Every structure is written in C-alpha cells, then in structure tokens.
Amino acid sequence: MGIAQKNIAPNLTVEIGGLTLKNPVMAASGTFGYGEEYAPYLDLNRLGAIVVKGLSLEPRRGNPPPRIMETPCGMLNAVGLQNIGVQAFIRDKLPFLRRFDLPVVANIYSESLDEFPSVARILSDATGVHALEVNISCPNVKKGGVAFGTDPGMAGEVTRRVKDVTNLPVIVKLTPNVTDIAAIAESVEAAGADALSLINTITGMSVDVERRAPHLKNITGGLSGPAIKPVALRMVWQVVNRVAIPVIGLGGILTAADALEFLIVGARAVQVGTANFVNPMAIPEIVAGIESYLERHEMAHVHELIGSLKTR
Amino acid sequence: MTRLPDDMRQFILNARVVSNTAAQAGHYLMSLRLPPDFETPLPGQFVMIRLKDRKDMLLARPFSVSGFERDAQGGRIEILYRIAGRGTRLFSQLDSGQNLDIAGPLGRPFEIPPDLKSLILVSGGVGVAPLRYLLAGLQTQRAMCAPRIDFYMGAKTADELPDPDAMRSLCDELRICTDDCTMGHPGRVTEPLEKVLESYSPTDTLICACGPPGMIRRLSEILVRHPIPCQVSLEERMACGIGACLGCAVAVRGQNGERLYQRVCREGPVFHLRDILWE
Numbered sequence: 001m002g003i004a005q006k007n008i009a010p011n012l013t014v015e016i017g018g019l020t021l022k023n024p025v026m027a028a029s030g031t032f033g034y035g036e037e038y039a040p041y042l043d044l045n046r047l048g049a050i051v052v053k054g055l056s057l058e059p060r061r062g063n064p065p066p067r068i069m070e071t072p073c074g075m076l077n078a079v080g081l082q083n084i085g086v087q088a089f090i091r092d093k094l095p096f097l098r099r100f101d102l103p104v105v106a107n108i109y110s111e112s113l114d115e116f117p118s119v120a121r122i123l124s125d126a127t128g129v130h131a132l133e134v135n136i137s138c139p140n141v142k143k144g145g146v147a148f149g150t151d152p153g154m155a156g157e158v159t160r161r162v163k164d165v166t167n168l169p170v171i172v173k174l175t176p177n178v179t180d181i182a183a184i185a186e187s188v189e190a191a192g193a194d195a196l197s198l199i200n201t202i203t204g205m206s207v208d209v210e211r212r213a214p215h216l217k218n219i220t221g222g223l224s225g226p227a228i229k230p231v232a233l234r235m236v237w238q239v240v241n242r243v244a245i246p247v248i249g250l251g252g253i254l255t256a257a258d259a260l261e262f263l264i265v266g267a268r269a270v271q272v273g274t275a276n277f278v279n280p281m282a283i284p285e286i287v288a289g290i291e292s293y294l295e296r297h298e299m300a301h302v303h304e305l306i307g308s309l310k311t312r
Numbered sequence: 313m314t315r316l317p318d319d320m321r322q323f324i325l326n327a328r329v330v331s332n333t334a335a336q337a338g339h340y341l342m343s344l345r346l347p348p349d350f351e352t353p354l355p356g357q358f359v360m361i362r363l364k365d366r367k368d369m370l371l372a373r374p375f376s377v378s379g380f381e382r383d384a385q386g387g388r389i390e391i392l393y394r395i396a397g398r399g400t401r402l403f404s405q406l407d408s409g410q411n412l413d414i415a416g417p418l419g420r421p422f423e424i425p426p427d428l429k430s431l432i433l434v435s436g437g438v439g440v441a442p443l444r445y446l447l448a449g450l451q452t453q454r455a456m457c458a459p460r461i462d463f464y465m466g467a468k469t470a471d472e473l474p475d476p477d478a479m480r481s482l483c484d485e486l487r488i489c490t491d492d493c494t495m496g497h498p499g500r501v502t503e504p505l506e507k508v509l510e511s512y513s514p515t516d517t518l519i520c521a522c523g524p525p526g527m528i529r530r531l532s533e534i535l536v537r538h539p540i541p542c543q544v545s546l547e548e549r550m551a552c553g554i555g556a557c558l559g560c561a562v563a564v565r566g567q568n569g570e571r572l573y574q575r576v577c578r579e580g581p582v583f584h585l586r587d588i589l590w591e
Contacts, residue, residue: 030557031556032556033555033556037552037554037555037556038554038556039320040320040321041321041323041554043320053558061572062558062561062573063561064561064563064573065548065549065560065561065563065573066548067549067558067559067561068549068551068557068559068560069549070369070370070371070399070549072368072369073367073368073370074370075370077551077557077559079557079561082558082561082573226367274370274551276556277371277551277552277556277557278362278371278372279323279324281323281324
C-alpha cells in the first residue's frame with residue numbers, strides 16, 4: 001500500500017461493466033439535462049460520465065406545475081419524466097456530447113415491458129452512447145401501475161429484455177421505495193445486469209398548511225438531496241454485500257466527503273444529482289476532493305479506497 | 313479551488329449586502345455589491361440568490377432584477393422582494409456586510425421594439441420589481457425617442473405600493489389601484505386599463521406586465537377583444553435556473569396548438585402572453 005513519490009497523482013480510473021471512467025464521479029440522470037445546459041459553466045471533460053435525462057420512445061411533456069418544492073435538506077420533484085424522446089435526443093443532443101471525451105450513459109424509461117427493448121435498441125445503434133441505465137422506478141401500466149422496480153420478477157424481466165437487444169453495458173437503477181432492495185438487486189444481477197445504480201428518489205410529500213393543499217400539483221414527488229443520504233448509503237451497503245456486479249452509489253451527495261462515504265462502503269462509482277442544481281462545479285470539486293483525500297491517505301489508486309469500510 | 317478554462321464563466325459569484333430594508337408592508341428592498349465580472353442585466357432578467365453553505369435550505373431563490381448600476385468597483389444590484397416563505401424571511405433578516413451566492417443574469421429579457429409609440433406597464437404587488445428596472449432603463453437609454461409610458465400599478469393595499477411618487481416621475485401617467493380602496497382606483501388593476509384599452513393602437517403599443525396569475529389571466533381575457541401585444545414576466549419555483557431541473561414549467565401553446573411545457577428560466581421568464589395556456 002501507499003506511494004513513495006508524493007508528486008504522482010493518484011489513479012481515479014474505475015471500470016463499470018466494461019466501461020472505463022477517468023474518475024468515479026458521474027452526473028445523475030435528470031439533473032444535468034443533456035449536458036449543454038452546463039457547458040458554459042464547467043468543462044464537461046472532467047466528469048466521470050454523464051447520465052442524460054431519462055429517455056422514452058415518444059416525447060413526454062411531463063407533469064403540470066408546480067413540479068418542485070424545497071424541503072429541509074432536500075427537494076421534492078414531480079417533473080414527470082418530461083423528455084424530447086429518443087429520436088430527437090440522437091438527432092439534436094448527441095452530436096454535441098460527442099465533442100467531449102465523456103462517456104455518455106443513456107437513461108431509459110418506459111411504462112410497458114415491450115417498449116424498453118425498443119428504446120434500448122435505438123440507442124445501441126447510435127454513435128456516442130456508451131452505456132444504458134434502465135430506470136425501473138416507473139409504473140408498469142399493464143400491471144396496474146405497480147413500479148417495475150418494486151417486484152423482483154418484473155425488475156429481472158425488464159433487465160433481461162434490455163440485455164437481449166444490446167451489447168452496451170446495462171446499468172439498472174433501483175428504486176428505494178421497496179422493503180428489501182437487496183432482493184431486487186439479486187434478481188437484476190441474475191437477469192444479466194452489468195451494474196446497478198442506487199438510489200433513485202424516495203417518494204415524499206409536502207403540504208401548504210395555509211391553503212391545506214399539496215405543494216406539488218402531482219401531490220407526491222421524489223425526495224432528493226442531503227436528506228436522503230443516510231438511507232442511500234445504508235442501501236448501497238446492503239446491496240454491495242449481496243451482489244458481485246459493480247454498484248454506483250447516489251443519493252444526496254453534495255461534497256467530496258459524501259462521495260467518499262459511498263466509495264468506502266463499496267460503491268465502485270458515484271453519481272451526483274441535486275448538488276448540480278446548487279453548484280454547477282459540484283462534480284469537478286468532488287473529484288478534486290477525492291484526489292486530495294487519496295493523496296493525504298497515500299493511496300495510489302481509488303481501488304484501495306473502494307469497499308475499505310472497517311466495521312470492527 | 314478548481315480553475316475554469318477561458319471560454320467558460322464562473323456561475324456563482326459573491327454578493328455582499330449593502331442594505332436590506334423594509335420598503336413597504338411585507339416587502340424588502342435589498343441592495344447587493346457585485347464583482348466586476350457580473351454582467352449587466354437586461355430588464356426582465358433574473359438572478360439566483362442563495363444563503364452560503366446552507367444544507368437545510370439547499371436551493372437558490374430566483375429574483376427579478378429591479379435595479380442595477382455599474383460603477384468603478386463593479387456593480388450594485390437591487391432586489392425588491394416579498395416575504396413569501398422561509399427563504400425570503402431569512403433573506404429579510406440579512407444585515408449589511410453579509411455575503412451571499414449570486415448567479416446571473418439569467419433568462420430572456422423584455423424586448424422593446426424601437427419604433428414604439430406607447431408602452432403600457434401593468435404590475436400587481438411585487439410584480440412591480442422587473443418593471444421598475446425596465447422603466448429606469450428606458451429613461452437612461454432612449455430619452456430621444458422614448459414612447460409614451462402609462463403605468464397601471466396595483467396592490468392589495470396602499471402600504472404595499474413601492475414609492476409611487478418616484479415611479480410617477482418616471483412615466484407619463486401612473487394609475488394606482490388598490491384592492492381595499494386605500495389609494496387610487498378601488499379594485500383590480502386591469503379595470504381602469506380595460507376602460508381605455510381601445511384608445512391604444514395595437515400596431516405601435518406594447519404591454520409589459522408582471523403580477524399574480526389572476527392578473528395575468530385577466531389581462532389575457534381583456535386583450536382578446538383588442539389584441540395589443542403583451543409580454544409577461546412569469547414566476548415559478550426553480551432549482552437550477554439554467555434549464556436542467558425542468559422544475560419551472562409553464563404551459564404554452566406549441567406550433568400546432570398543442571400543449572407543451574417550457575422553462576421559465578430559459579424560454580422565459582418573459583413570455584408573449586398570447587402563447588400562455590391556462591388550465
């Protein structure tokens with residue numbers, strides 16, 4: 001362990017299901033648009049990867065406003081997966097992202113089992129998509145709106161259908177709104193997933209007491225931000241102990257110290273979400289913070305840190 | 313900590329509170345000192361302001377620019393705001409000398425055509441904030457060919473009106489309206505405007521408006537009969553201010569008449585009133 005020469009920068013490279021990242025800090029889906037919104041304010045080449053806003057087969061106009069509400073140490077959102085659709089993404093957004101040395105992860109979303117492979121196939125044929133992230137937090141319309149990700153069988157089935165049609169690494173993004181997230185993780189791994197990302201937002205609610213009405217038009221929304229970090233960390237810890245595939249940790253990461261917690265617990269990489277809204281430089285600052293931590297602890301490679309939690 | 317390449321700019325800059333005083337009932341006027349690299353805002357644009365290093369109150373708050381001056385040390389911006397919740401209440405307690413995070417100017421400004429004969433300003437409550445800056449800009453830049461300016465300014469009560477005498481000196485006519493009849497016309501600000509609407513020509517008149525949704529909606533109704541172009545500055549809760557979070561959605565009419573959502577922070581905050589769709 002350790003490096004003798006202090007002037008050698010630690011190696012931050014990690015591999016996720018065959019995809020190599022120059023550092024383990026990715027931009028989370030739905031918090032970084034399609035990259036171009038942030039390009040005036042930071043060098044996109046410095047991200048470990050970008051996970052773009054969730055894409056569906058057809059464009060979706062999203063939910064009526066109000067869509068967001070700040071809550072203590074976090075925020076609720078009910079954007080409703082507004083997106084331009086997979087074809088417009090490839091035509092209008094992907095060429096811009098191809099200009100950067102930046103792995104592009106396409107987050108995909110569907111409310112029917114049959115549509116997932118269609119979206120996956122279209123993206124797999126596009127130049128400049130490096131991996132897929134499957135959002136299984138969405139409701140299965142044919143099964144009465146029960147989220148795919150809350151049932152081990154359905155979660156596995158979605159994973160299989162996507163794996164069948166693509167050669168890209170498949171990351172499955174898990175919902176925390178379940179009793180036993182590790183059981184879902186095992187099912188998704190058995191179905192062939194290359195990696196997992198967790199957690200998606202926690203379903204929540206907020207009420208305006210003067211109006212006696214919900215703050216969000218949708219009534220409920222997804223809670224994100226530092227408020228959910230302890231829950232996310234616990235779930236990542238549970239999952240890394242049950243699966244062999246890489247786990248990407250996310251949920252409330254605001255600082256390098258937050259990211260370090262996830263890596264120490266065993267996440268191979270992390271995603272930063274809500275923090276981007278507050279500070280577009282959050283990711284480069286977190287990367288720099290991880291690097292200086294490794295230097296301070298004389299670690300040559302981030303692998304020495306990942307999963308190094310001492311429980312005794 | 314980390315440096316940016318030359319073609320990029322720092323999103324968050326430091327703003328120092330110069331003054332922060334109660335302007336009228338429930339409303340505050342905050343003046344902030346800005347660094348030289350803060351761009352001069354255009355009327356209608358907004359800034360995002362955040363209390364530094366607060367995890368409990370995570371998000372910045374969007375505010376219309378209601379005044380700006382460039383000087384040798386940088387710039388000074390004025391924000392007129394109403395206490396609407398926890399965030400604005402904390403802002404109201406700030407003292408001079410304290411530092412805040414500021415980002416901006418952001419969003420699409422008012423667009424004033426060059427050969428305009430009449431400009432009608434319509435405000436409700438704190439909606440006067442961006443119009444105050446628009447009015448100041450028209451005074452300094454276009455004194456030679458300035459249009460006639462009629463300002464219809466409404467508030468719940470006389471105490472909530474921002475310094476009407478100062479406003480009166482900046483426009484040709486100021487019509488004040490209060491819901492509770494404490495000053496000027498008793499009732500909605502759109503009522504006196506509606507009465508004289510047909511005296512304005514739709515071809516060389518523009519309305520710029522900012523106020524509560526009810527006022528904007530009423531404007532859209534009275535303008536159906538007499539379609540004077542109208543630009544409205546809208547407000548919606550925001551997380552990022554740069555178009556990524558999709559939180560600040562407003563329903564607009566698409567090219568084929570379909571309902572779609574645009575972002576107040578990017579396609580707005582100033583919209584053409586005719587494009588807005590109502591529930």
